[in-house]
Amino acid sequence: MKEELAKRYEPATFEQRIYQMWEKGGYFTPEADPEKPKFSIVIPPPNVTGRLHIGHALVNTLQDIIVRWKRMSGFNTLWLPGTDHAGIATQMIVERKLNEQGISRFELGREKFLERVWQWKEQHSSEIKDQLTRLGASADWTRERFTLDEGLSRAVRYVFVKLYEDGLIYRDLAMVNWCPRCQTAISDIEVEFRERNAKLYHIEYAVEGTDQKLTVATTRPETMLGDTAVAVHPDDPRYKDLIGKNAILPIVDRRIPIIGDAILVDPEFGTGVVKVTPAHDKNDYETGMRHNLPQIQVIAEDGRMSAAAGPRFENLDRFEARKLVIELLRESQQLAKIDDYTHSVGVHGKCDTDIEPMISRQWFVKIEPLARPAIEAVRSGAVQIIPQTWESTYFNWMENIHDWTISRQLWWGHRIPAFHCANGHTTVTMDEPQTCPQCGAPVQQETDVLDTWFSSGLWPFSTLGWQGAGADDAPDYRTFYPTDTLITGFDILFFWVARMIMFGLRFTGKAPFSQVFLNGLVRDEQGQKMSKTKGNVIDPLDVVQEVGADALRFTLAISASGRDIPLGKSRIQGYSAFVNKIWNASRFALMHIDVELKDAGPIDRDELKTVERWILSRLNAATADVNRYLSAFRFDEAANTLYHFFWGEFCDWYIEMVKPVLLGKHGHDDDRRTAKRVLLEVLDRSLRLLHPFMPFVTEEIWQKLGGVEPAVIIAPYPIAEEVLEDPEAERLMKAVQSMITTVRNARAERGFTPKDRFKLYVKSNQPREANFFREYGYLLVELARLTEVVVEAEPPAGTQQDVIEGFSIAIEFPVKEISPEQIERTKREIEKTENEIASTEARLANEQFVQNAPAHVVDGARTRLAELKARLEKLQQNQ
């Protein structure tokens, strides 16, 4: 090797250089060739609202691991990146920035405002790209997309028009979730419920023409101003005689009917009397429809009271109005009582404002015909959800799904392709009509835009060039659709994943992906949600700067079992030590390897020593495991396998074992050459295996190995080979390792230091194994720090005896007092062995066990019993 590795592992010195090398090499950019075996995946497009957080780091690391693994495994691999315009969220942020400058969007007007949002978008989508780059995301930036791109917008428009023509999109006056702050309708799933401590107000309504009073309870007294009825249960003996009479609405003094309604009223609950406000409550709205009640809208779209609420309330904020209503009721002595009350309140998830149910004309998607095939796709296995437990959540939601409110009273988004004329005609079309096709009057386009998720629902195909029927021959679409895997957070299963499945099936005839992996939420060490207010946020870029992208990626991967991930700095520190270990072990190897990979030639297995056969066998097992785990999205197990192989077997044992040969203390030149060849082999394969998890450090090191391929990113991913399996080598090396551990243990227990050396006696029954220990005794001498290993001789009296993996061993200590701890320990060891002998004997004495248990379990127990007895005998001699 000409080049050596830097003495210290400093990721900042090479990560960005490596990324540029990959990008220049074009490794992220696959050809649009439908003939090649492909693997494709689309990114869950981050919102162009700001910086990426740790959750983005997780989901994109997991995608990149799969993508790199597939690419190295020979697939024509596409990872398509991009961003989402995120209607409400982005508009909100830009609006807030403007407000800080004292400008309102209404002053600017739609055109100018949108210009500002586009500026924001340009800046942030390039920042997002930079951040993903720093993480090592091997996405094809030449195919980057944005949900408002021309092509994607055409796809959106096509889908809208087609659904409208098919009768699956309709416009209607309905009770919707209204956000008074954002002044737009939102869909049901955008409403989040918050538990809140509130008050339950009991208000007395006089019954007209009697002395009777009806007491209603409400948490929202301000809506009382819009009451148009009072409802009781039709069979309730307390009130049923009152049905048909009128109540007098306090403050307003309006006569409202007392109605009987079995659906709205539960006689068991509260007072059994319900006030009915059809304009501001979903259930009341439906009751109003049943009873033909007038709807009086007392709260306007901005959350202030309307003129209909009366002059004292008009323009008052709805919460101020509540106070005033209470005050007035108290004055007129119509407030019976106020109770403390805990209930959940619907708020807009994006801005935390209390949702106001409002009657409004909106556009809807009739969802049931779309949901049915989407349910079937998961049920049939065409789409597999992993971990599978999410499937029941999916079914539960999809089977109870409601129509989807898709219109938003925003400016930032895809404008609905509907055109209205003054005569009330509406035209929905792909074109830009100037006049109404029905009456010839001039038309104006609908000002509402579509829900962001409408366009993200098309993402897996709109990004590949699909723009509707007759235009689906785009090369990327033909090559890469349907995609293979989707990796995303479980929190957008309904928002996004379900919609993609529904739209994909409807418009492409295929499920947009065959596997969905849902990753957990990244939380802090205590399992708390990360949030700015709690101050427990970990910024992925800070971590990259501190310990490198590889340490962050590996930590995320090894933590990702599908459940939530408690992430703390100490955990990341722990795995950054592993990256450091890889660096240093590679540095050691490179000091001794003197031939480049491309010139190394194949390994002649006949020349291999047991140690080399052992490490290749272990490596092979790890290779099989990693591939298997990655196929099942067990990122944690895959990473764990590599961690333990590389650190626990390669570094702690193999490197220590070949040191005597490499350093010329043992063996001949031929042995040294073979050892170097195998060292190179194991390092090469390990780096390839690790590459998807830690792309930067593996590439930096691998570049020094002189491989045939220009970069490890496109080197073939190792697959297990049967020829490398060697159970015999594994058995013998396990025995050697256990002996070494036993000697080290005994040394420490007897109070000796590592400098004190002893003689070890090893005995076996088979001559071949005796030869093994004669040949490899040097391993025991070096690693257990012995004076010598004596094979097949009777140990003298007074040595410490034991049985390890079926071999009798004896350690000859220089005369030194046996510590009380050691005596105690031996005693405990004997006791433990006796107990296990007793329980094993009991098991074997049980005829049921011998008859019913599988043969290998019974045999195992017998072998174990023999070993235990042999061991007990030796241990007793130590007393």
Add this chain to the structure above:
RNA sequence: GCGGGGUUAGCUCAGUGGUAGAGCGUUUCCUUUACACGGAAAGGGCCGGGGGUUCGAAUCCCUCACCCCGUACCA
């Protein structure tokens, strides 16, 4: 209310029928020329409680308790 998940070493979590595991933390020893972000060793668990199935249960079934998430409703 309905649905799902959790309860295993001090902490965070793996482990779906055959003798309890990892990382971090703790204790002790060691600066051996890849690495002190290191090496070696130790201690630590009636696998939430109870019951059942089985030759055998952390693992399967029932039940109780506590915690988390989703969803519906809440006058």
